[in-house]
Amino acid sequence: MSDSSDPGPSRPATTVGLWARDPDTYWASIDQAVADAGLDAPVLALDRAALEHNAGDLLRRSAGVPIRVASKSVRVRSVIADLVARNGFQGVLAYDLAEAQWLATDSGLTDVLMGYPSVRRGALAAFAADEVATTRVTVLVDSVDHLDVIDSVAPADARPPIRVAIDLDASYRLLGGRVHIGVRRSPVHSRRDALDLARTIVARKGFDLVGVMSYEAQVAGVADAVAGKTVVNRAVSAMQRRSMAELRRRRGRVIDELRRLTDLEFVNGGGTGSLEETARDRSVTDIAAGSGLFGGHLFDGYRRFRPAPALAFGLDVVRRPSPGIVTCAGGGWIASGPPAADRLPKPVWPSGFEFVGTEAAGEVQTPLRGPAADRISVGDRVWFRHTKSGEVCERAREVAIIDRDAAGRAVVSEVVPTYRGEGRCFL
Incomplete structure (x- = not known):
């Protein structure tokens, strides 16, 4: 990981903020980078530009008071x-x-x-x-x-x-x-x-x-x-x-x-x-x-700030049980706190998906309904944002780091282990 908040030559300024300006293009680029790297789902992707954005925003908001990194959320x-x-x-x-x-x-x-x-x-x-x-x-x-x-x-x-x-x-x-x-x-x-x-x-x-x-x-x-x-x-x-x-x-x-x-x-x-x-x-x-670094969707409801969606996870579509519905493998990565809809992961790409109310996010499979269901195929991937951060890294052994090449194309530059990938299970 770089220690600079400057986008630099490998992160052209035109790509910074793409998650907000053009979400469909942003998520499609993440999906393509992971596919090009041959990574199987479930897969975690951490966009370095978005992480840098969030780190810089935390420092701005703390107004010179040092930030102590909350490890449970990383x-x-x-x-x-x-x-x-x-x-x-x-x-x-x-x-x-x-x-x-x-x-x-x-x-x-x-x-x-x-x-x-x-x-x-x-x-x-x-x-x-x-x-x-x-x-x-x-x-x-x-x-x-x-x-x-x-x-x-x-x-x-x-x-x-x-x-x-x-x-x-x-x-x-x-x-x-x-x-x-x-x-x-x-x-x-x-x-x-x-x-x-x-x-x-x-x-x-x-x-x-x-x-x-x-x-x-x-x-x-x-x-x-x-x-x-x-x-x-x-x-x-x-x-x-x-x-x-x-x-x-x-x-x-x-x-x-x-x-x-x-x-x-x-x-x-x-x-x-x-x-x-x-x-x-x-x-x-x-x-x-901690959570603001990876930018879970829990923070979409805060007035003072809005972090970039730096971390996300992709699941494979494995079934099409009926028109307008697809089923993904896995997905029940539920955040801690009072059981409610805001503790579920949020499907973000392709856009328009929502959970089936009788099943929601399942331990082994997650059905989704929406207009995109009839446009994607078995073997395609759906991307989700987590609610907090700790719950996703407890479910995966590694994270794909996403950078941009000189042309602005998203690429997987490295794959790093989570705590679980290093054989560590604490709580």
Whole structure:
């Protein structure tokens, strides 16, 4: 992967933005490049020009606050390492402790923050015994219980000090906490909660408190410009403004108090959907983002930005069960979250396809209906956009990188492994 956001000679300016100007031509070019490379479906294709567009847009939106790459939304090690090495990007937000150790040692990444606590005893034992990983990985805790689990696996006298960050709850609470808006993560919400835990960590042998993380999911993960939902969009926007104002005040006070207690190296916050708002918080030193790099269709409903569809997957048409319907092999690559239509992949090319309501995206086969069904043949390919990003890379061993030649023709320039392609399965 290139470390430049300049389209350069291999990506003529006329091709940048083709996904928006002429989607049919764009998707047809991806399909042809993959066909020319002889790659079988299911196949993932990552358009480098679109990825560069998204990376540049994230940096613009973060307004100088470094971006920490959220690995769960990428799961391609070469892409993660390439991004972290660029100006404006800083470190990784990992989702599993064994993954964090692997990135810190095999990939040599020196700043890996766990985005979630871990109590997996085998992973904790391996990590605590790794003198390199323990200097590069920061584990996340939100209770003394997490410290106790670590000590039960590897007592303080028998291991290096463990770098620790506190998970500060960023949810919006109203009516004395009776109304909770946001995700259910950490119990550490108030200034008192944070200080009590911080004092315990600082006083406890074998742990170094070095950071704080908080994720404002009610802003980063909730769309505010969904088509056909004007009233809901207005309510969401109002909630998000008030939530961020409250969080900036609360997080700022907490961080001020913690800095009097210990030297914090970082304060992480936000996500792809909240970059502008999180960047306004002066207590935050880096912002996590991942899904916006590959540009899943979940972000089509956000008012502040619209990422390019950098990653997509192609499925083979294997049946034509009746006029107006074709059936693809595979396709049930469903995103996490509340079960709903927006968690399904989105067929984008040929245009006009929609799922059959009684089957939707199936584990082994996916029927689609639409006018294009009578124009394509068995053996042709249909292209889909994913909802988030992690779900597709867990389903494939490799990704075809799409570049453009001097004439602007899409070509597969390399094929790189996903986590799965490297034999890694974490969560």
